[in-house]
Amino acid sequence: MSDSLFVGVDLGGTSIKVGLCNEEGDLLRTYEGPTQASDGADAVLSNIAAYVRELVPPGTEEWEKVVGVGIGIAGFLNIPEGIINFSPNLPFKDVPAKFIMEEKLGKPVKINNDANVAALGEAWGGAGRGVQNCVCYTLGTGVGGGVVLNDRLIEGASGMAGELGHITIVPDLEAIQCGCGRMGCLETVSSATGIIRMAKDAVARGDKTSLALVEGELTAKHVIDAAKEGDEVAVRIVSRAAFYLGKSMAVVALVVNPQRFILGGGVSKAGEYLFSQIREVFRKLTPANATEGVEIVAAELGNNAGVVGAAGLFLRA
Amino acid sequence: MSDSLFVGVDLGGTSIKVGLCNEEGDLLRTYEGPTQASDGADAVLSNIAAYVRELVPPGTEEWEKVVGVGIGIAGFLNIPEGIINFSPNLPFKDVPAKFIMEEKLGKPVKINNDANVAALGEAWGGAGRGVQNCVCYTLGTGVGGGVVLNDRLIEGASGMAGELGHITIVPDLEAIQCGCGRMGCLETVSSATGIIRMAKDAVARGDKTSLALVEGELTAKHVIDAAKEGDEVAVRIVSRAAFYLGKSMAVVALVVNPQRFILGGGVSKAGEYLFSQIREVFRKLTPANATEGVEIVAAELGNNAGVVGAAGLFLRA
Numbered sequence: 001m002s003d004s005l006f007v008g009v010d011l012g013g014t015s016i017k018v019g020l021c022n023e024e025g026d027l028l029r030t031y032e033g034p035t036q037a038s039d040g041a042d043a044v045l046s047n048i049a050a051y052v053r054e055l056v057p058p059g060t061e062e063w064e065k066v067v068g069v070g071i072g073i074a075g076f077l078n079i080p081e082g083i084i085n086f087s088p089n090l091p092f093k094d095v096p097a098k099f100i101m102e103e104k105l106g107k108p109v110k111i112n113n114d115a116n117v118a119a120l121g122e123a124w125g126g127a128g129r130g131v132q133n134c135v136c137y138t139l140g141t142g143v144g145g146g147v148v149l150n151d152r153l154i155e156g157a158s159g160m161a162g163e164l165g166h167i168t169i170v171p172d173l174e175a176i177q178c179g180c181g182r183m184g185c186l187e188t189v190s191s192a193t194g195i196i197r198m199a200k201d202a203v204a205r206g207d208k209t210s211l212a213l214v215e216g217e218l219t220a221k222h223v224i225d226a227a228k229e230g231d232e233v234a235v236r237i238v239s240r241a242a243f244y245l246g247k248s249m250a251v252v253a254l255v256v257n258p259q260r261f262i263l264g265g266g267v268s269k270a271g272e273y274l275f276s277q278i279r280e281v282f283r284k285l286t287p288a289n290a291t292e293g294v295e296i297v298a299a300e301l302g303n304n305a306g307v308v309g310a311a312g313l314f315l316r317a
Numbered sequence: 318m319s320d321s322l323f324v325g326v327d328l329g330g331t332s333i334k335v336g337l338c339n340e341e342g343d344l345l346r347t348y349e350g351p352t353q354a355s356d357g358a359d360a361v362l363s364n365i366a367a368y369v370r371e372l373v374p375p376g377t378e379e380w381e382k383v384v385g386v387g388i389g390i391a392g393f394l395n396i397p398e399g400i401i402n403f404s405p406n407l408p409f410k411d412v413p414a415k416f417i418m419e420e421k422l423g424k425p426v427k428i429n430n431d432a433n434v435a436a437l438g439e440a441w442g443g444a445g446r447g448v449q450n451c452v453c454y455t456l457g458t459g460v461g462g463g464v465v466l467n468d469r470l471i472e473g474a475s476g477m478a479g480e481l482g483h484i485t486i487v488p489d490l491e492a493i494q495c496g497c498g499r500m501g502c503l504e505t506v507s508s509a510t511g512i513i514r515m516a517k518d519a520v521a522r523g524d525k526t527s528l529a530l531v532e533g534e535l536t537a538k539h540v541i542d543a544a545k546e547g548d549e550v551a552v553r554i555v556s557r558a559a560f561y562l563g564k565s566m567a568v569v570a571l572v573v574n575p576q577r578f579i580l581g582g583g584v585s586k587a588g589e590y591l592f593s594q595i596r597e598v599f600r601k602l603t604p605a606n607a608t609e610g611v612e613i614v615a616a617e618l619g620n621n622a623g624v625v626g627a628a629g630l631f632l633r634a
Binding site: 155180 | 450452464466467469471472473474475476477478479480481483484485488489497499564567568569570571572573574575576602604606607609610611
């Protein structure tokens with residue numbers, strides 16, 4: 001099967017992206033269309049099928065080479081059974097998506113959660129290419145994660161492996177409540193939302209900072225840019241985000257000892273300014289044997305990580 | 318190969334235990350003899366070969382069924398190459414043990430570190446039997462660990478996966494220095510050594526405790542027994558050991574989400590008194606989805622975990 005092909009589906013609340021990958025994890029082409037979530041679950045699944053057929057027309061030689069279709073979705077999933085129990089932006093409630101899509105497409109289908117799938121995409125066809133053990137962080141609205149060991153996505157007993165954003169990392173006395181209801185989660189400080197929250201707190205209490213002058217909605221990019229320009233309040237906010245990321249990696253390194261940490265998502269666009277701080281904390285808090293040769297690098301696939309990883313579910317999960 | 322057999326070797330500083338396992342991880346029999354470490358590396362390796370031949374005589378039908386010989390050793394190892402770089406209690410310095418033993422025995426040989434191997438033994442043939450994802454803690458002089466996912470031992474990029482004893486877990490202001498030179502490692506509070514240290518500190522500063530009356534060398538068992546009898550100082554020491562164990566498991570649960578945590582080693586003999594405290598902390602500090610169905614149980618194989626896991630290296634590593 002040296003020329004097998006794999007289809008990946010990134011199912012979002014407003015659009016669906018589908019992509020075709022070869023066995024090496026190269027993304028050959030993509031197709032995108034609207035989700036039309038308001039039309040209900042069946043309409044959404046029919047759209048997926050239509051876009052997949054648009055990507056690779058059934059009956060063609062290419063279609064014959066397609067081993068399966070992987071789908072990445074945000075929400076609570078029963079991964080082995082392929083059931084979408086709940087999805088925050090989609091009209092799904094206990095929908096047997098795997099079964100329905102296999103009926104529609106006549107190909108094997110797998111589903112998995114979007115953060116896992118994005119991690120697998122980066123590990124397989126992105127910044128982890130050639131490396132067997134990677135841990136990925138996605139620094140966006142929250143902090144997502146995914147663990148790939150011996151080239152395989154780790155799901156865990158109940159699909160909670162790689163939920164790195166909810167590691168309790170902020171010391172009790174400094175902790176605030178996370179959206180999940182618990183205190184001191186990594187994503188309270190290292191997500192875009194966490195960075196914006198710290199900046200708004202600073203502005204609200206009257207700290208002397210250029211962030212007070214920002215017009216319109218304050219973003220994580222405003223804070224990072226201000227930090228790079230030396231605004232002391234912003235510097236501390238970004239350092240705090242970097243510190244807890246590095247500290248969490250120090251723990252992860254002693255559990256699974258990855259060769260590479262891969263950071264994606266909006267906050268990771270801060271680049272070397274952020275990465276150099278994370279690396280410094282990581283090296284300081286981790287035994288030397290577990291830092292040796294370990295790299296902390298930026299994700300490469302951007303918005304395509306989801307389709308590539310979903311396609312990879314048939315080789316790597 | 319439905320009746321394949323596997324030999325495991327637990328290479329210790331004073332004795333060498335060898336054992337024969339079937340594919341299910343049942344330990345069929347063992348043989349034990351002295352290490353004779355003072356005679357040098359080659360004598361030790363010759364002893365291993367002699368004990369293996371005693372266990373399964375070459376030329377027999379059983380010998381033909383032996384797929385390979387796995388060896389568990391404390392120390393710094395180059396696992397892929399099978400080289401023992403250094404071992405604290407053995408006369409090994411950069412010894413190509415895999416190569417030498419394959420020459421002596423005419424069977425494939427694998428080496429791995431003793432904590433990983435004990436974890437694999439418990440996961441395969443002990444308290445993790447039938448469960449695909451386990452994390453093991455050995456609470457002895459230090460705190461050892463091992464991670465088994467999808468039935469396979471996780472080694473990590475440089476063999477540091479599962480080094481759970483060196484997770485930084487004690488908050489900065491309460492942390493003391495670990496034997497590894499870093500501050501606040503789990504094993505400073507949750508190993509037998511840590512428990513004894515806290516007890517000695519209490520006695521030395523004159524805390525009112527029955528531990529002050531212990532004659533001879535204070536042990537972790539003294540502290541645990543005193544705690545069970547309600548000695549308040551001892552109660553707090555054991556609670557502290559339990560708290561940080563549970564807290565570390567809360568992190569591990571979000572990295573690899575195991576179905577079962579397995580606790581072995583001397584301190585785990587404290588039994589339900591200790592386990593109930595660990596479970597309470599774990600459930601409090603972990604998101605519900607990652608605790609659902611997760612068990613925290615005692616190891617079952619005792620001193621045989623090493624030979625069983627070493628034998629398992631040929632199926633599970």
